[in-house]
Amino acid sequence: MNLSVGYLITPTQAWYGLWDIFVYLGIAVGVVVISYFVYHVVRYRSKEDYVPTYENKNGSHDLRFVLVSTSLSIIVLIILSAGTLNAASVTFNPPATNDTVNIEVIGHQFYWQFVYPDGRSLINNLTIPAGAVVILNVTSQDVFHSFGISQFAVKIDAIPDRYNTLWFSVQQPGVYVDAIRCYELCGAGHAYMIANLTVVSQAAYQQWISQKVNG
Numbered sequence: 001m002n003l004s005v006g007y008l009i010t011p012t013q014a015w016y017g018l019w020d021i022f023v024y025l026g027i028a029v030g031v032v033v034i035s036y037f038v039y040h041v042v043r044y045r046s047k048e049d050y051v052p053t054y055e056n057k058n059g060s061h062d063l064r065f066v067l068v069s070t071s072l073s074i075i076v077l078i079i080l081s082a083g084t085l086n087a088a089s090v091t092f093n094p095p096a097t098n099d100t101v102n103i104e105v106i107g108h109q110f111y112w113q114f115v116y117p118d119g120r121s122l123i124n125n126l127t128i129p130a131g132a133v134v135i136l137n138v139t140s141q142d143v144f145h146s147f148g149i150s151q152f153a154v155k156i157d158a159i160p161d162r163y164n165t166l167w168f169s170v171q172q173p174g175v176y177v178d179a180i181r182c183y184e185l186c187g188a189g190h191a192y193m194i195a196n197l198t199v200v201s202q203a204a205y206q207q208w209i210s211q212k213v214n215g
């Protein structure tokens, strides 16, 4: 079994990429708008002999300004919308491959349970193989919760009698302490509904999963 995602774009990459686009476009728009503002503040500053006039000496210039600024705004909005739809599409369409690990995630007041295909279950510790496509089927045993790993930009509601799916992939093995949290106020213990994400090598994962349950 080859569990490597290789060239795939993960939701984590898609959302972080979208974040960059928002930041860079925001900076560009800020530079243009603030420069325009400062230019006019300086150029049309108060002078002793200045007499205000409402005469429009160049009407076509004004129309051109409106067309250009509106077009630029529309282009920016199209880029941001397309990027958002793309990231959402990556998130909601797990790659069609057999090399995936499916894990059931069950929210409880106030802990997370992770159930593996062979029935073994972990509490507050999600263990996954590095580089694999990990598909989580998220539900709840009691009230609404929300399962999220902010570091990897994934989050989805955990709702009783319903399964919501999310997928992600982590290349770097290690224990990501307190990486998993509940993001839906679910009761008095909500703030303590925290779990670790443990990413192990594929060999270690195969070895662990091949051990007998309860063995």
Ligand SMILES: [Cu+2]
Residues within 6 Å of the ligand: 145, 146, 182, 183, 184, 185, 186, 187, 190, 191, 193
């Ligand atoms: Cu909660």
